[in-house]
Amino acid sequence: MKKGLENGEKWIIVYKHKYSAKPDDFYSSPEDLTVSKGQEVEPGSVVKYFTVVWCKASKKKHKKWEGDAVLIVNGKSLTLKDLEGKDIGRGTGYKFKELEKIEEGHTMMIGGKEIEVMGSISPDDFSSGRCFQLGGGGPAISSSSQAAKKCFSNPLKSVYKPSSKENRQNSFQNCKPRHDPCAPNSLVMPRPDKNHQWMFNKNCCPVVDVVIDPHLAYYLRPHQKEGIIFLYECMMGMRVNGRCGAILADEMGLGKTLQCISLLWTLQCQGPYGGKPIIKKTLIVTPGSLVNNWRREFQKWLGSERIKIFTVDQDHKVEEFIKSPLYSVLIISYEMLLRSLDQIKNIKFDLLICDEGHRLKNSAIKTTTALISLACEKRIILTGTPVQNDLQEFFALIDFVNPGILGSLSSFRKIYEEPIIISRQPSASKEEKELGEKRASELVCFTGLFFLRRTQEVINKYLPPKIENVVFCRPGALQLELYQKLLNSQAVRFCLQGSLENSPHLICIGALKKLCNHPCLLFNSIKEKECSSTWDENEESSLYEGLLNVFPADYNPLMFTEKESGKLQVLTKLLAVIHELRPTERVVLVSNYTQTLNILQEVCKRHGYACTRLDGQTPVSQRQQIVDGFNSKYSSDFIFLLSSKAGGVGLNLIGGSHLILYDIDWNPATDIQAMSRVWRDGQKHPVHIYRLLTTGTIEEKIYQRQISKQGLSGAVVDLAKTSEHIQFSVEELKNLFTLHESSHCVTHDLLDCDCAGERDHTGDSLEKFPVSRNCQLGPHHKKSDSLKPLSMSQLKQWKHFSGDHLNLKDPFLDRIRENVSFFFQNITNQNTAAL
Ligand SMILES: Nc1ncnc2c1ncn2[C@@H]1O[C@H](COP(=O)(O)OP(=O)(O)OP(=O)(O)O)[C@@H](O)[C@H]1O
Numbered sequence: 162m163k164k165g166l167e168n169g170e171k172w173i174i175v176y177k178h179k180y181s182a183k184p185d186d187f188y189s190s191p192e193d194l195t196v197s198k199g200q201e202v203e204p205g206s207v208v209k210y211f212t213v214v215w216c217k218a219s220k221k222k223h224k225k226w227e228g229d230a231v232l233i234v235n236g237k238s239l240t241l242k243d244l245e246g247k248d249i250g251r252g253t254g255y256k257f258k259e260l261e262k263i264e265e266g267h268t269m270m271i272g273g274k275e276i277e278v279m280g281s282i283s284p285d286d287f288s289s290g291r292c293f294q295l296g297g298g299g300p301a302i303s304s305s306s307q308a309a310k311k312c313f314s315n316p317l318k319s320v321y322k323p324s325s326k327e328n329r330q331n332s333f334q335n336c337k338p339r340h341d342p343c344a345p346n347s348l349v350m351p352r353p354d355k356n357h358q359w360m361f362n363k364n365c366c367p368v369v370d371v372v373i374d375p376h377l378a379y380y381l382r383p384h385q386k387e388g389i390i391f392l393y394e395c396m397m398g399m400r401v402n403g404r405c406g407a408i409l410a411d412e413m414g415l416g417k418t419l420q421c422i423s424l425l426w427t428l429q430c431q432g433p434y435g436g437k438p439i440i441k442k443t444l445i446v447t448p449g450s451l452v453n454n455w456r457r458e459f460q461k462w463l464g465s466e467r468i469k470i471f472t473v474d475q476d477h478k479v480e481e482f483i484k485s486p487l488y489s490v491l492i493i494s495y496e497m498l499l500r501s502l503d504q505i506k507n508i509k510f511d512l513l514i515c516d517e518g519h520r521l522k523n524s525a526i527k528t529t530t531a532l533i534s535l536a537c538e539k540r541i542i543l544t545g546t547p548v549q550n551d552l553q554e555f556f557a558l559i560d561f562v563n564p565g566i567l568g569s570l571s572s573f574r575k576i577y578e579e580p581i582i583i584s585r586q587p588s589a590s591k592e593e594k595e596l597g598e599k600r601a602s603e604l605v606c607f608t609g610l611f612f613l614r615r616t617q618e619v620i621n622k623y624l625p626p627k628i629e630n631v632v633f634c635r636p637g638a639l640q641l642e643l644y645q646k647l648l649n650s651q652a653v654r655f656c657l658q659g660s661l662e663n664s665p666h667l668i669c670i671g672a673l674k675k676l677c678n679h680p681c682l683l684f685n686s687i688k689e690k691e692c693s694s695t696w697d698e699n700e701e702s703s704l705y706e707g708l709l710n711v712f713p714a715d716y717n718p719l720m721f722t723e724k725e726s727g728k729l730q731v732l733t734k735l736l737a738v739i740h741e742l743r744p745t746e747r748v749v750l751v752s753n754y755t756q757t758l759n760i761l762q763e764v765c766k767r768h769g770y771a772c773t774r775l776d777g778q779t780p781v782s783q784r785q786q787i788v789d790g791f792n793s794k795y796s797s798d799f800i801f802l803l804s805s806k807a808g809g810v811g812l813n814l815i816g817g818s819h820l821i822l823y824d825i826d827w828n829p830a831t832d833i834q835a836m837s838r839v840w841r842d843g844q845k846h847p848v849h850i851y852r853l854l855t856t857g858t859i860e861e862k863i864y865q866r867q868i869s870k871q872g873l874s875g876a877v878v879d880l881a882k883t884s885e886h887i888q889f890s891v892e893e894l895k896n897l898f899t900l901h902e903s904s905h906c907v908t909h910d911l912l913d914c915d916c917a918g919e920r921d922h923t924g925d926s927l928e929k930f931p932v933s934r935n936c937q938l939g940p941h942h943k944k945s946d947s948l949k950p951l952s953m954s955q956l957k958q959w960k961h962f963s964g965d966h967l968n969l970k971d972p973f974l975d976r977i978r979e980n981v982s983f984f985f986q987n988i989t990n991q992n993t994a995a996l
Pocket residue numbers: 380381382385411412413414415416417418419458461544545810811812813841842843
């Protein structure tokens with residue numbers, strides 16, 4: 162439909178000019194290109210595609226075309242699809258001869274509509290979606306997306322307005338680059354091309370090199386330099402014309418903060434046209450626990466003189482930021498943002514950065530709607546969590562940074578999600594597979610213009626070695642007796658009969674996990690229950706029946722001993738050997754439970770280890786101080802007690818080089834998050850990670866689930882997933898509620914390994930990293946992803962040995978072997994520094 166150009170459409174035409182011949186050419190094509198099951202290709206016939214215009218059938222001489230469409234000619238059948246992907250007409254029984262004649266200018270009737278053919282489309286252009294731009298010429302963005310209509314944006318307009326003569330003169334005075342672009346190691350941003358200049362440099366200011374402050378460039382890693390160029394191009398609308406959004410999804414610890422700080426500092430001081438800055442004010446929204454981390458990073462990289470940043474907390478309100486002209490950056494938590502939304506809306510921000518922005522994947526939540534309501538067009542989402550596992554969530558993030566660019570959600574689902582998902586099903590036909598792959602590849606190609614993800618590998622060479630250990634600890638005698646009793650309880654039997662209403666299985670699982678951590682935790686629960694008024698009324702009491710008799714008559718939970726818990730025994734020995742062999746190094750000790758942290762804290766006290774603690778109850782305002790204290794070389798703390806749920810994301814705990822995961826979570830992402838707190842840039846020592854599991858118990862089962870197909874499938878790498886979201890079959894529960902007393906390591910038994918755990922063994926017959934994939938976007942991101950949980954076959958490749966192994970070279974493992982039935986060990990970066 163060749164309509165007159167309206168505001169929102171101009172840029173589409175320009176875009177086509179610019180990218181006309183490249184694969185990135187692809188633009189949002191909201192047209193439905195799904196080959197649905199009901200529309201299979203007629204055998205032996207050639208399928209042809211045409212762009213057409215259509216209107217309702219009428220006898221009028223001068224037709225008023227109502228829209229663009231795509232005509233699919235398959236044998237004797239015709240299908241007409243509108244640009245939203247819906248079938249709008251079908252016809253069968255046409256004569257071959259008539260269909261053979263179809264060419265430009267040809268008119269015909271389909272299902273009450275008259276059409277005129279505008280041109281033909283190659284099958285390739287049809288399956289990729291490119292045809293719709295070329296042929297349609299209409300809105301490349303769904304007309305239903307209001308945001309899309311508004312989105313013609315001038316990336317420079319916010320600050321740079323050299324409209325008057327005076328202005329222009331001022332800007333010309335400043336037309337030298339701020340830093341020397343020819344200096345060795347200088348990092349110069351790409352110059353805007355002719356098109357960009359034509360669009361955004363109407364006043365013909367001299368084009369000036371934008372050069373990253375050498376003070377920053379000196380420290381930047383190569384991947385960070387690339388990342389900054391990427392962000393710069395996105396923000397300037399140089400990658401997708403007129404679009405200023407980006408998603409930086411680098412894996413954890415790659416320095417997304419520094420990349421943003423470098424970008425922000427550059428845009429705030431410089432610009433390509435006459436040197437005029439691109440932005441004035443920036444809003445950074447981040448989880449509460451990271452507000453001060455951002456402040457620290459600004460201070461670390463830019464000092465306190467160059468830039469004035471304002472962090473919002475109880476004592477520092479947004480009003481203060483508004484009143485003072487000093488500050489150019491506002492850092493606020495997501496929670497505070499909601500509370501101060503009205504004021505924030507009134508401030509003109511030129512750049513919006515959303516840290517840990519995967520939370521915006523749900524467009525229905527308040528935070529997302531609040532942020533969408535901000536007028537700022539330059540938007541960056543930072544996330545270390547994979548976001549391509551669920552295409553709808555992926556869509557929400559893309560739509561947040563570049564509103565409407567993928568069309569409406571409904572058309573996105575039709576064009577991409579449906580064919581991609583259909584193509585992954587085992588029953589998919591060859592055509593469906595091809596179409597799904599093509600769509601996935603087009604989507605990756607297009608979104609790749611403003612979506613960047615690098616994996617940990619790019620930084621590995623700067624990091625010290627990492628020695629990961631999975632340690633299977635023998636349960637104590639009291640633990641075993643209690644465990645058996647719990648499994649024989651009425652409540653567990655009830656679950657195994659399939660009566661899962663009221664989730665009694667969750668209570669049973671909870672009790673077993675507590676017992677694995679320490680019997681005194683179970684004791685406390687029983688006592689608590691006994692005192693409560695609901696005793697005798699529910700499953701929990703039937704679970705605890707008779708258990709108190711197993712404890713010694715004078716059992717005092719406050720006087721708990723280490724030998725009552727296999728893991729605690731291992732832990733204390735481990736702490737002692739670290740303290741002895743590495744007196745200057747420190748330990749991060751992680752648990753998911755506050756009560757367990759209390760026990761661990763008590764253990765520290767008993768042994769005279771100084772410790773600090775961060776859990777859900779730690780006020781947000783104190784968190785950074787605690788982290789900084791621990792990371793400081795002057796810290797006297799030997800141990801950092803961390804609740805992984807409370808403090809997992811984003812924290813840097815490089816002061817510690819030993820990390821012990823005391824318990825295991827259903828969601829591998831929680832554990833992976835915790836583990837990557839210490840192995841990150843700035844770490845000076847080899848990193849030792851110990852994951853403690855109680856042999857033969859539910860902890861092993863949870864671990865197996867983490868690394869099995871079941872655990873790997875679906876979007877498990879999602880911190881929001883908890884055990885309540887997991888569905889168990891009765892079969893699975895039977896397995897969970899079984900104790901394997903005689904095995905050294907049930908996990909090893911399951912690996913089908915022939916080594917019997919008697920010697921060093923590294924499986925070698927397996928192909929390297931046969932990772933099963935989560936990413937819905939198919940083969941284009943096949944690189945190994947260190948965020949992804951380990952798989953069973955990868956674990957088999959780890960070095961492994963039983964606790965009886967005579968010649969343990971690792972002095973740490975050697976010290977704990979007495980209480981350990983089995984070890985798995987893997988070393989990454991063995992050669993980057995001496996162990
Ligand atoms: N080029 C560099 N040289 C030295 N240290 C660096 C460099 N880049 C980043 N760092 C440090 O690495 C640590 C990790 O960086 P940062 O917190 O930005 O990671 P991230 O990508 O945001 O990870 P996460 O997803 O976990 O939040 C920080 O302490 C940071 O100061």
